[in-house]
Amino acid sequence: MRESIGPRICVLVACALGAAACGSPTTKSDDTSAVGGSIVIAAQNEPRTLLPPVITQIDEKIIADQIFEPLAWLGDEGHLDRDYRPGLADSWSWERDSTAIVFHLNPNARWQDGTPVRASDVRFTFGLYTDSIVGFKDRSSLARIDSVTARDSVTAVFWFRNRYPEQFYDAATRLLIVPEHLLAREPRATLLTSAFGRQPIGSGRFRLGKWTPNASIELVADTANYHGRPKLDRVVFAVTTDQTALPTRLTTGEIDLAEVSTPAMFRTLKDQPDLRARMNPAYDYSFLLFNARQPKQRQQPNALFADIGLRRAISMGIDRGKLVRSQFDSLAVVSTGPMTRAQPLADSTIATIAYDPAGAARLLDSLGWTLPAGKTVRERRGQALKFSVLVPTVSANRMAMIVVIQESLRKLGVEVVVDAVDGNTFLARLAARNFDVVFHGMHVDPTVAGLRASWTVASARDANGLNFGNYENPRFDAHLDSALAARDLASARPHAKQAYETIVADAPAVWLYETRTAMLMHKRLRPAHLVSTAWWAGLADWSIPPAERLPRDRVGLRVASR
């Protein structure tokens, strides 16, 4: 008698479909010996909220990325145009004219309260992020997405105003999808203090276990997650605002992972036998920003810094290499412009203004800023070459460096008055553009779209814009627009280079340094998906080998899940 194979095929097909549906390629973890362990990560600030559209701090982002998911994660190689791994969407396709991307959500995706994730949640999330009253800090980065529609319950379509190289990155990674059924009735103006932000429900592989105000936030493995449970039982974020005890807590193993930004601390800790060091690429750059307009009369050009020649002379008078080495050792490199080397379109081959004090003196002389006999400050038509630099006292690095800069420029016959103010005053005066020169820093993401908000003519003329130095050059804008409108990164690169060359030559700022952060982690941790932009992106796949676990790694999930 012949045996029927029909049922077997059905079972096999069902298994295969089930596996395909459930599994992201990287995250299924059924091997029970591989799971377990707890890690404690230092958080520098107590988060205000974990609701993604209103988060502003990096610690909030790190935690929110564990509880919520984007449609896709940037891949390990970090190529913006081609390297992604599934998040809420398990596949995607482009419309023929490339002005729409269709995301197919994983049909098994569930919110942590058991409700299915739907395309309408994606549409709702986009509406939330782009609503000006909500206050998403990178809202301008979504400006080129026209709308999001739900084609069916598991298909979300992103419609773009035009084709551009970072289209997929913007759609897939910028939005952490939030549940419509829990947030639709929240007043949008007060989302920052909504209760949801303290008791978030996401679709990520960790869920919030316990939030002890001003002490810690404990995330526990969501064992029912549709991607499979994380390999770790829990991740605890310990709030350690004061850095005094951090080296001790890292050395003694109270804390497993911390980012350190001071060379002294890094030197002390990098050779500790239980710790492993890793340098993260820089996405922050700092600079002395000249105000091209009068501080209190924005219509008037600045008496000093409207002059490109003077700005260049001051740039030439500062030995940035020596300054950065002495302050940061290996934790920073000299900046080359409004970019960091980690950005795909950055170009470190651009000619920058080199340190040349003799050349700076000659240039100042040629501009009429001469040094009268017996005086130490240059003058032109009776006006002394003197200005103030606004510095936030909360930044120890900037406070230390401005003194060195002051001394360098003094040798050149330029008098710098340090205008040190507390963080709030600094921000208020920055926003009001009430300064001659400001020692400012910026955080960037991998795209160049942020340049539009910070350095273009439109942003200079927008009273609420972020172009605090009022830099204007239509040529820069044109090159930037060309780069942003290019079809891909390769064709965008020459335009980006021209844009960078233009702004560097104009010297609206003295580009000082890009800071890198060093991460120190306990050697028993086995990290995964250490994406250049976000080391934490694959935290759910980090593991601790059973043989290397500490007693606290064996606490298990039972207690944490209460």
Next chain:
Amino acid sequence: MRRFLARRLAHGAAVIFIAASLSFLLVHLAPGDPFSTTLDSAAINPSVKAAWRAAYGLDRPLLEQYLRFLGQLARGNLGPSLLQPGPASAALAAAVPNTLVLMGTALVLSFVIGVGVGSWQASRAGSRGDRVAGNASLVVASLPEFWLAAVLLLVFAYRFRVFPAGGVVDLVTHDSLSPAGRLIDRLRHLALPALTLALLGSASIARYQRAALLDVLPQDFIRTARAKGVSDRFVLWRHALRNALVPTIVLLGLSLPTLLGGAVFVEQVFTWPGLGWLAAAAFRARDYQVVTGATIMGAVLVVAGGILADLLHAAVDPRVRAQ
């Protein structure tokens, strides 16, 4: 006594009111507000920040905000925290017990150590041991809190690894421990911050105690006791110390403000989420209601310390009671 107490309470209420009003005004007059504290928030459009301010009533004239604050305060309500969901009082309620535990432990320890050392010095006044202990207490009393905290951290947490370096409990294992284990865990975490405050406090107390005992020891009743053949130790601990404790007991109440001031620094170093830690974080974030609430709590402690000192003084000295 009741009239005295009523008068002191009325004075205390006035002090608390003035402290609350000053705190409210100063924190509102300081640059920035809850929505402009992080550098990142410069990227948020000011029109959005204006909407946020309006939603929390921060766009109203300062006098109106102040009157609204007083109205809420009269009802025992500090108002909502601007940065956390829920009332500011909830944030304070979570922090105050930690500070009270820290201060209480430090207070007891500082008195035990201070009285012990001071009495020991007085019993051998002028000796080499007295001079060494006197100089040592002078040095310790002069140390800044954060420095001593850092040194103890280095020695006991980093070098010898006897105590943990921060937090109130072990963040991972605490909930899985037995009740006794949890208590030990709490005590281990309490050790270094409490020791820091206790050492600083005990140095002053030792000096007071020594001076008070040296005033008492030459008196007639001590001489009489010695003449009766009572041992030196008995004379010191049963006769002299009881009489010399009066100024030290008064110091107990007056120590509260000093301890609270020290706790602000010590809580920072040891990541101890108490009132000082919360106040510093709230001030950085300009969480007006929490800053004002923390100031009120501090003022309450100062007032309570003063009243406690008076009551203790009256309790141990019949002359004060009679007055």
